Amino acid sequence: MISIKELEMKKIKDLENQYPFILSFFENNKLDVSNFKDSTFHDYLNHFTEEEIEEWAIDIPKIKLDLEAYVNQMIQFLGLEKDIVNSITILAGKDKYGKKENFDSLTIKKSEIVSIVGPTGSGKSRLLADIEWAANRDTPTERAILINGESPDYSMRFSTSNKLVAQLSQNMNFIMDLSVKEFLELHARSRMVENEGEVILKILEAANNLAGEKFNLDTPVTGLSGGQSRALMIADTAILSTSPIVLIDEIENAGIDRKRALNLLVNEEKIVLMATHDPNLALMADKRIVIKNGGIYKVIETGLREKEVLKELEKMDKIINSMRTKLRNGQTISSM
Amino acid sequence: MNLVTVSGPPSSGKTSVILKTIEAIKKRQLKVGVVKFDCLYTDDDILYEKAGIPVKKGLSGSLCPDHYFASNIEEVVRWGNKEGLDLLITESAGLCNRCSPYIKGIKSICVIDNLSGINTPKKIGPMLKTADIIVITKGDIVSQAEREVFASRVNSVNPQAVIMGVNGLTGQGAYELSTLIYDKNSKVESVKGKELKFPMPSAMCSYCLGETRIGEEYQMGNVRKMDIGEDND
Numbered sequence: 001m002i003s004i005k006e007l008e009m010k011k012i013k014d015l016e017n018q019y020p021f022i023l024s025f026f027e028n029n030k031l032d033v034s035n036f037k038d039s040t041f042h043d044y045l046n047h048f049t050e051e052e053i054e055e056w057a058i059d060i061p062k063i064k065l066d067l068e069a070y071v072n073q074m075i076q077f078l079g080l081e082k083d084i085v086n087s088i089t090i091l092a093g094k095d096k097y098g099k100k101e102n103f104d105s106l107t108i109k110k111s112e113i114v115s116i117v118g119p120t121g122s123g124k125s126r127l128l129a130d131i132e133w134a135a136n137r138d139t140p141t142e143r144a145i146l147i148n149g150e151s152p153d154y155s156m157r158f159s160t161s162n163k164l165v166a167q168l169s170q171n172m173n174f175i176m177d178l179s180v181k182e183f184l185e186l187h188a189r190s191r192m193v194e195n196e197g198e199v200i201l202k203i204l205e206a207a208n209n210l211a212g213e214k215f216n217l218d219t220p221v222t223g224l225s226g227g228q229s230r231a232l233m234i235a236d237t238a239i240l241s242t243s244p245i246v247l248i249d250e251i252e253n254a255g256i257d258r259k260r261a262l263n264l265l266v267n268e269e270k271i272v273l274m275a276t277h278d279p280n281l282a283l284m285a286d287k288r289i290v291i292k293n294g295g296i297y298k299v300i301e302t303g304l305r306e307k308e309v310l311k312e313l314e315k316m317d318k319i320i321n322s323m324r325t326k327l328r329n330g331q332t333i334s335s336m
Numbered sequence: 337m338n339l340v341t342v343s344g345p346p347s348s349g350k351t352s353v354i355l356k357t358i359e360a361i362k363k364r365q366l367k368v369g370v371v372k373f374d375c376l377y378t379d380d381d382i383l384y385e386k387a388g389i390p391v392k393k394g395l396s397g398s399l400c401p402d403h404y405f406a407s408n409i410e411e412v413v414r415w416g417n418k419e420g421l422d423l424l425i426t427e428s429a430g431l432c433n434r435c436s437p438y439i440k441g442i443k444s445i446c447v448i449d450n451l452s453g454i455n456t457p458k459k460i461g462p463m464l465k466t467a468d469i470i471v472i473t474k475g476d477i478v479s480q481a482e483r484e485v486f487a488s489r490v491n492s493v494n495p496q497a498v499i500m501g502v503n504g505l506t507g508q509g510a511y512e513l514s515t516l517i518y519d520k521n522s523k524v525e526s527v528k529g530k531e532l533k534f535p536m537p538s539a540m541c542s543y544c545l546g547e548t549r550i551g552e553e554y555q556m557g558n559v560r561k562m563d564i565g566e567d568n569d
Contacts (some may be wrong), residue, residue, distance in 0.1 A: 027456055028492040057434055057461040066465075068494040131507050139511060140363070157512075158498045160487040166480045175451060175478050186454075187481040190488040229479075237480045298414060 002075070004068040008042035013017035015041060019194060025067060030056070041067070077161050078192065085164070085244035086110055086148050088131065089273060093143035094186045095295025096123070101143075102297050106289070110244065113262060113272040115282045118291030124275050126294060128247055131273070132165040133157060135321060137245035142293065166241040168233055174221040180204065180232065187240055199240065206264055207235035212325075223244040227255015234261045238268040248274040251281065253317070254324075259284065283310040337417050338423045339524040340517050343437055343463055344447030345456075346429045349473035351380045352504025353447055354425055357389055359507065360514035360552050366422040371412045373437075375401045380427070390419055401428060402435035402536055409439070413527050423518055436463035438533040441505035442524065443517060446497075449474040449485050457489040462534035469516060471509075479531045 007015065012033050015022050026033050036044045045060050075106055087109045092101040101111065108114050116124050126141055134145045136154050146152070156162050176183060184200040193199055200217070208214045211231035215224060224232060230251060237246055242304050251258050262284060265272050278336075283306050290298040302310075323333055351372075353476060358368045368483050369390040372380050376395065384391035392415060396404035403427050416424035428437050430446075438444035446467035448456060451474050464470065470490055475483050483501070490499055498516065502509035541557040 025491075025492050028489055030458060054535070054537070057537075059462065059465065062466065066493075066495050070492060072497055073491075104524050125506050125508050129511070138515070140360075158500065160491045163484075167475075167483075168480060169476060171477050172479050173477060174482070176454060183481065186485055190485045193398050227533060233479045233481070240458055241484065316380065 001072050002068070004064045007067060007071060008045070008064065009040050010047050011038055011040055012035040012044060019071055019074070020323075021078075021090070022067075022071065024189075025070050026235035029063065029066075031063075033154075056176045085271070088245065089146040089149060090131070090296070091126075091143040091144040091146065092296065093130075093135075093139075095141075095297075096292045097293060099293075099295065101141075101295040103299050106296070106299055107149075108271055108273075110269045110271050111266045112287075113266065113274065113285040115285035115288040116273060116275045116291060117277060117282060117288055118297075122291045123294035124291055127289070127291065127296070128273070128275075131245065131247075132163075134164060161242070163243050165245045165247050166237050167247045167249070168230075168237055168251075171249075172233065174224070174229060174232075176221060178221055179217065180215065180219050180221055180224075183221045184236065184240075187236060191242065193238060193240070199213075203232075203235045206239065207231040209232060210257050210261050210264065225255055226252070230256045231261070235264065238264045238270065244269075245273065247274065248276070250276050250278065253278070253280070253320075259314070265312055280310070280313050283307070283313065316333070337413075337421050337526055338443075338518055338522050339413060339416070339426070339527070340423065340443045340445060341426045341428070341438055342445045342447060343428045343430050344471075345433075345449075345452065346431070346458070346461060348447045348449045348452065349502075349504040350427050350429075350447045351383060353425060353471055353473060353502050353510065353513070354508035355383065356504060356507040357514045357517065358387065358425075360511040361423065364518075366518060367420060368423045368425065369416055369419055369421040371415075371424065371426045373401060373405050373408075374425065375429065375431060390421070400435070400536070401431055402437050405437040406532060407458070409437075410526065410528055413524060417525065420440060424524075430460070430463040430567070432537075433463070434460055434461050435536050436461070436466060436534055438462075438466055439527055440531045440533050442527070442530070443468050443519075443522075444533070445469045445471060445517070447471045447473060448490070448541070450478045450483060454482075454485060454489065457486075457493045464490070466533045467494065467497055467530075470497045470499045471493060471502045471513065472499065473502055473504050476503050476505070476508075 033044060035235055048058055065091050087107050089105055089107040091105050092103055094100050103283065118124060130141060130143050131145055134157060135143050181200065184203055185196065188196045188199055204217060211228045213228065215228050258281060262272065274281060274285060282288055283302055286302060288300050289296055319336060326333060342350055342354060354370065361368055370384050372378055372393045374395055378393060381391045381393040394408055412426065442467045446464050450472060472487060487499055499511060500509060502513055541559055542555055547554050
């Protein structure tokens with residue numbers, strides 16, 4: 001661990017060379033160091049007048065502690081051989097009546113898809129929250145979550161850069177007024193990826209592979225259709241998010257190839273959990289968890305018979321999709 | 337009694353987060369009360385009452401809301417102790433981005449939302465930078481990428497804080513937050529003599545004192561002029 005005593009005696013230009021991420025600390029804390037590259041950080045902080053300190057609410061002792069915390073977090077984050085999550089295990093707790101859940105343990109491996117079904121309010125959100133928090137018999141359900149078969153390091157509960165779960169839902173929108181390219185750059189930088197340009201092209205290609213209608217890097221994200229937005233969110237989450245578990249809350253069947261979307265996530269070695277009541281999606285999963293009264297009531301493996309039904313469903317899906325394309329192109333529909 | 341101060345920009349979801357968190361705390365048989373500070377209007381006290389939570393509200397009216405907080409917090413703490421609360425939560429809106437109602441040694445929570453824009457962490461001063469816990473709301477309606485970028489920016493302005501997402505509608509994350517805010521070993525009998533984490537801006541000009549006319553001859557006290565690149569005289 002590097003101490004502030006050491007950091008503040010370095011020249012700003014050396015700090016920037018040694019710790020490139022420090023630029024975003026300076027920028028977000030509005031520390032304009034442009035004329036102080038040859039000064040030490042200590043001298044830079046000392047140049048502020050009493051008035052400036054009061055005017056701009058500058059808290060020098062706090063900035064020092066913050067810088068120390070930030071630099072050490074980032075060093076740790078960058079140096080960390082990402083702990084690879086190969087599996088998660090849910091150990092049974094109890095339902096809302098205090099009854100033990102109807103299973104003992106359930107292990108989900110990477111590249112596996114598990115759907116979650118059950119009426120609204122049955123406890124789906126709680127299950128997802130238990131996974132995200134890596135519950136340790138310390139949540140209302142008293143479930144425990146193991147990672148790679150072991151109790152995880154609970155400090156990751158509070159890490160902003162090592163979240164276990166990424167979420168995708170039907171209600172999510174882009175709110176930033178940026179082009180697809182700018183948007184992906186911003187995300188890539190916050191993740192500090194090295195080959196930014198390559199990653200961005202990879203995401204665009206993957207997204208266009210899922211979307212019914214193609215878009216390009218200059219399209220504003222707020223101008224994307226529902227299907228295109230979904231496609232971009234899924235491709236971006238699959239490729240750029242570090243979270244090993246992806247949680248999906250329904251994917252509407254419009255303007256996006258859902259089967260390919262799931263395949264993309266699986267190919268990127270994510271663990272996919274999907275809350276859905278759409279038979280097409282639910283049966284694509286390897287297993288499904290049935291939730292009742294706040295607890296897991298059943299774990300069902302998708303059987304051979306169900307996989308056959310899925311094939312029929314996919315045919316129906318294709319018919320509907322081709323009709324949609326015809327309508328879009330101004331054709332008439334004459335038969336099934 | 338434990339004391340926790342919650343603040344955050346208007347409409348960021350403070351009340352929803354507090355209500356969901358109290359639901360989780362009450363299951364542990366703890367008595368929780370709330371004091372709501374606002375400026376001109378609030379009916380959030382009715383929401384708290386409906387949930388069976390003892391509540392007081394204070395409207396600062398023509399005074400600066402955070403100054404009003406600082407001049408009332410001592411009495412508020414006395415009230416909480418008299419009510420026999422295990423936990424008192426104060427809620428106040430950060431209205432000018434420059435103030436913060438946090439007290440040294442008292443747990444402070446800042447609530448901000450994902451919809452407020454990517455530069456918000458830069459714009460908010462001590463209210464965000466000196467908080468112990470930062471709660472980010474409305475994560476269910478923006479993309480995963482935006483959540484990640486927003487959280488990393490918040491982290492860069494306050495790397496020492498615990499940063500967590502809470503959904504004020506479904507309550508996702510509220511249970512987890514509830515485990516962080518009550519500490520059975522903490523006892524606040526009084527806040528007399530304690531200090532604010534950060535001084536409030538000193539503003540005393542003629543408009544503070546009720547002046548309404550525009551023009552240089554009416555401006556007295558702390559007056560500052562914008563630099564708009566022309567000669568000001």
